[in-house]
Amino acid sequence: MLSPETIRRAPKALLHDHLDGGLRPATIVDLAAEFGYAGLPTTDPVELATWIRRGADRKSLELYLETFAHTVGVLQERDAITRVAAECAEDLAADGVAYAEVRYAPELSTERGLTLDEVVEANLEGFRIGVERAAAAGRPIVMKALVTAMRQAARSVEVAECAVRWRDAGVVGFDMAGPEKGYPPTRYLDAYDYVRRENFHITIHAGESFGLPSIWEALQFCGAERLGHGVRIVDDIVVQPDGSVELGRLAAYVRDRRVPLEMCPTSNVHTGAAPSIHEHPIEAFSIGLSEMEWLTINAMKSAFAPFDERLRLINEILKPGYARLPAEASRVVAAGA
Numbered sequence: 001m002l003s004p005e006t007i008r009r010a011p012k013a014l015l016h017d018h019l020d021g022g023l024r025p026a027t028i029v030d031l032a033a034e035f036g037y038a039g040l041p042t043t044d045p046v047e048l049a050t051w052i053r054r055g056a057d058r059k060s061l062e063l064y065l066e067t068f069a070h071t072v073g074v075l076q077e078r079d080a081i082t083r084v085a086a087e088c089a090e091d092l093a094a095d096g097v098a099y100a101e102v103r104y105a106p107e108l109s110t111e112r113g114l115t116l117d118e119v120v121e122a123n124l125e126g127f128r129i130g131v132e133r134a135a136a137a138g139r140p141i142v143m144k145a146l147v148t149a150m151r152q153a154a155r156s157v158e159v160a161e162c163a164v165r166w167r168d169a170g171v172v173g174f175d176m177a178g179p180e181k182g183y184p185p186t187r188y189l190d191a192y193d194y195v196r197r198e199n200f201h202i203t204i205h206a207g208e209s210f211g212l213p214s215i216w217e218a219l220q221f222c223g224a225e226r227l228g229h230g231v232r233i234v235d236d237i238v239v240q241p242d243g244s245v246e247l248g249r250l251a252a253y254v255r256d257r258r259v260p261l262e263m264c265p266t267s268n269v270h271t272g273a274a275p276s277i278h279e280h281p282i283e284a285f286s287i288g289l290s291e292m293e294w295l296t297i298n299a300m301k302s303a304f305a306p307f308d309e310r311l312r313l314i315n316e317i318l319k320p321g322y323a324r325l326p327a328e329a330s331r332v333v334a335a336g337a
Contacts, residue, residue, distance in 0.1 A: 002287070008096045008324065010289070010292055010293075011095055011296065012095075012099075013296050013297075014097050014101065014192075015203075015226070015294070015302065015303060017102045018103055018104065019084065020075060020104060022088055023071050023087075024049045026045040027050060028048060028071065029043050029076055031115055032079045035078075036328065037073045037074050044298060045171070054071075057270045059207075061272070063183075064267075075109045076109055076110075077114075078118060081122035082122045082123075082125050082126040085129075088102060088130060089130025089131050089134055089143050092141060092306065094134075094137075098317045098318065099141070099305070100141065100144065100299065101144045102127075102144075102145060103145070103146035103175050104148060105148040105149060106147060106162060107155050112241070124145060124166070124169055130143065144170055144172040144304065145172065146163075146172065146203065148175040148177045149176050151178035156190070157190050157191045157238070160192075160194050160195050163200065164198045166197075167200060172304035172305055173202060174191070174195045174202055174203075174302075175205070176204045176205060177228070178190075178205070179204065180210035180214050181210050184217055185204055185217040185218045185222045186217050189221065189222065192222040202224050203224060203226040205228035206218035206227050207229055207231060207232035208231060208273055209277060211232045211235055215230060216250055225259075226258075226262055226302060229261065229268065229273070230254070230259075231263065231273050231280075233251050236248035260298070260302035263282055268280060289326065292322075294320075296318055300318060320322055324331040
């Protein structure tokens with residue numbers, strides 16, 4: 001069993017994280033006071049953290065997303081976005097993340113007059129500041145942005161164009177998020193067609209709260225290179241009484257094409273996509289360092305950063321980092337004895 005400290009020290013690659021889903025509770029309280037957001041249920045950071053965790057764990061994606069009203073509520077000013085993005089980079093680096101693609105929907109921060117481009121610019125500036133702070137603390141991290149469009153809005157093409165405009169400044173791809181039910185991926189074909197014509201990258205939230213049709217449309221109509229969550233692919237997999245596994249046509253396609261699944265087990269439990277961590281379709285326990293390294297390198301290979309940058313991180317950061325860990329763990333055990 002890996003210790004939490006070993007897991008933290010292991011270099012990691014993160015492909016699915018939302019900027020508006022990881023704010024520090026104290027920061028939410030600070031920003032609400034600074035920018036006049038009066039909607040918080042409490043201004044005590046500890047109580048707020050408890051409220052958010054409880055509010056998120058309601059076994060429904062639609063109810064889960066309601067919690068974001070407060071984090072988005074304090075992200076309506078440029079300085080607020082920059083601060084949150086900087087803290088995001090610092091927090092991830094402190095957790096041992098060496099490479100991260102963090103997504104955000106800029107249209108969510110336009111209520112007070114910011115443009116999509118101004119939101120993205122503030123986000124990237126915050127990443128730059130956070131990366132500098134992390135490096136100064138001895139925790140180097142590479143931060144990239146994914147620009148997300150929201151299904152329930154009608155700005156997907158506009159957001160896709162914004163993502164492409166910032167491709168040389170740190171944005172590495174286009175994403176679609178929000179409630180799946182009633183908003184199939186094929187409603188946004190104009191946006192996906194534009195992104196593909198621009199030779200840019202696409203990841204789509206699919207197969208989280210909705211089933212196999214969502215995954216099929218994301219892959220076959222929209223050109224998704226990765227699937228955000230994709231956990232419902234398990235509906236096309238049958239485990240026989242003797243332990244053998246049979247893949248359906250779609251599951252076999254995902255495997256054979258090596259389509260990366262951006263798995264988020266805790267989120268899946270909160271939204272009701274999986275009943276518990278123990279019953280989540282991916283393995284929850286018995287993951288050692290070798291498996292963790294394998295998963296991390298697979299994630300890095302699936303990143304949207306340029307190939308030479310991915311290769312450098314694998315060879316110079318990830319593999320050496322994992323090579324050091326067994327020796328470090330042995331010294332800790334010896335010291336404890």
